[in-house]
Amino acid sequence: MTKKLRNAPAYIFLxxxxxxxxxxxxFMMVSATNTSQEVLGSKLLPGTNLLENFNNLVAQQDLGSALYHSAVNAILTTVLSLIFCSFAGYGFEIYHSKGKDRLMAVLLLAMMIPFAATMIPLFQLFAQNxxxxxxxxxxxxxxxxxxxILLFRQASRNFPHEILEAARLDGLSEIAIFARIYLPTMRATYAAAAVITFMAAWNNFLWPKVILVDSAYQTMPMLISNFSSGYVTDYGALMLAVLIASLPAMVIFLVLQRAFAEGITGAIK
Incomplete structure (x- = not known):
C-alpha cells in the first residue's frame, strides 16, 4: 500500500x-458531428450533423480523388523507400569500409539541408522533364x-554475419541471401520504416502543393488547405475532412505499433 501511495503522484502526472x-x-472526432457554429463554440459533446457535414464536404471538394491520389503516393513511396533504403543500409554495413563511412557522413550532412533550399531546383528539374x-x-x-538508410544500417549491425558466410558457402547469391535471410530477419525494422514513411508521405503537403499544379491531382492535405482557404469556412465539414485524412495513418500505426517499437529499439541497439 505504501508503494502505491508513493507512486500516486507519478500516476496522476501521467x-x-x-x-x-x-x-x-x-475534439476532432466530436467536431466532425457538429455544426460550424458549435465547433466555434467549442462544443465537447457529439452532435447529429455528421451526414450533413459529409454531404457539404463532397459537394465542395473531390474527396474520392484526393483519397486516391494520397493513397497511391503514400503506398508507392513506402514500398520503394523500403526497397531502396534497405538495399543501401544492407550494403553500407555488410560490405563495410572506410569509404562507405565517409559517404554515410555526407548523407547525414544532407539531412541538415532544409527542403526549401532544394525545392526550386527540384521543381525546375521535373518541369524540364x-x-x-x-x-x-x-x-x-x-x-x-x-x-x-541509417535506420537499416544500424539494424544490420545486429545481423549475424556467420549466417551470411554459411549461405555463401551453400551457393546462395547475394540477392537470394537478401530476400530469403536478411528480409525476414529484419521484419520489425521494415515495419518501423513503413510506419515512418507512410505517415510522412500521407501527410506530405509542401512538395505536392508545389509540383501538383492542377487541382484534379490534389491530395488530402491539399484538400484540407483548399477547403479552409475560402471566405466562409464550414468548420464541421473541415473537421470531418481532417478526421478522414487522419484515419489511414492512425490505422497503420495501431496495426504495426508493436513491430514499430521493436524495430526502433533494434536499430538503436
Missing amino acids: TIFAVFSVFPLY GLINSTAAVILPTISTPFL
Whole structure:
C-alpha cells in the first residue's frame, strides 16, 4: 500500500498528460458531428450533423480523388523507400569500409539541408522533364532518405554475419541471401520504416502543393488547405475532412505499433 501511495503522484502526472494528448483527437472526432457554429463554440459533446457535414464536404471538394491520389503516393513511396533504403543500409554495413563511412557522413550532412533550399531546383528539374502533375514527381524526391538508410544500417549491425558466410558457402547469391535471410530477419525494422514513411508521405503537403499544379491531382492535405482557404469556412465539414485524412495513418500505426517499437529499439541497439 505504501508503494502505491508513493507512486500516486507519478500516476496522476501521467494521467493528466495522457488526457492532454488525447483531447485534440477527441475534439476532432466530436467536431466532425457538429455544426460550424458549435465547433466555434467549442462544443465537447457529439452532435447529429455528421451526414450533413459529409454531404457539404463532397459537394465542395473531390474527396474520392484526393483519397486516391494520397493513397497511391503514400503506398508507392513506402514500398520503394523500403526497397531502396534497405538495399543501401544492407550494403553500407555488410560490405563495410572506410569509404562507405565517409559517404554515410555526407548523407547525414544532407539531412541538415532544409527542403526549401532544394525545392526550386527540384521543381525546375521535373518541369524540364515534363513531370509536372505526375505521381513520379511526388514520390521520386522522397523514396531514398538518409534517415531510413541509417535506420537499416544500424539494424544490420545486429545481423549475424556467420549466417551470411554459411549461405555463401551453400551457393546462395547475394540477392537470394537478401530476400530469403536478411528480409525476414529484419521484419520489425521494415515495419518501423513503413510506419515512418507512410505517415510522412500521407501527410506530405509542401512538395505536392508545389509540383501538383492542377487541382484534379490534389491530395488530402491539399484538400484540407483548399477547403479552409475560402471566405466562409464550414468548420464541421473541415473537421470531418481532417478526421478522414487522419484515419489511414492512425490505422497503420495501431496495426504495426508493436513491430514499430521493436524495430526502433533494434536499430538503436
